[in-house]
Amino acid sequence: MDEPITELDTELAEFVDTVLTPIFESRTGGHAWCAEWWKHTEILNRLQDLCDGWNKIGPEADDIDLNTWYRLYLDHHMPIITNKETGPLRGCTNLAHGSIRTDQWQHPSPAD
Template sequence: MLAAARQALRELQAEQLEEQAAAAGDALEAEASAETEPRLYFEKLPDFVDQFLTKAYRREIPARSTWCAEWWKHPEAVLRLSALWRAWEALRLEPGTGMSVWWRDHADPHMARLLDTNGPFKGCTRDQHQQNGKLEPLPFDTPPPELYDPLTYAG
């Protein structure tokens, strides 16, 4: 019986050592991946918009364009600006043409939509948020359940 108890204790200790080794390996792996992942230059979207975008994208805002100083109150604008920020964070690290690609493929198209008179800031003026009322979301009806079947999209 003493031998069986010693054997059980050795197995328990071996199991605990394996768990500790696995935990240490996971910790090292997490630390290594954290070191290889680049840090964000701008920690938050408002930092990117305030400290970079509004300074880099200097424009006179003509009567046919719109911008809202309270951009965070417009869901589409937040999504577009977030996309611009994330793309900028990724492309700033690309050597050579990274920033050119960001301007051409991201900034110019998104900013054109944001500043468009029928864009997300419609009804806003440069100095005042949505004087003409709130923009409504697109109409939506719940689709039939079979549309959610993955085979529907197989082609």
């Protein structure tokens, strides 16, 4: 099983800046985004999946087309990411990062 991504890498930052932002920026009315989106582990993992899917677009037999990327990747992840009521960025704005942690999931560590 793949480990969760917890740090922003150059490829992902470039993908968000050059691919995702130009595609999705016009749709942000009524959607949540975070000025410091890389501070959210779930966002890093979802955006990495979008980036990985983008890298699968091509002419080879195992590759996907752009329509498939939109349908399976972008149209799946972005409504979850940007949902203002239930999404992982719901405590944020495009100008500021806000934490939505409630500590309701705290539990003793396995070593205790």
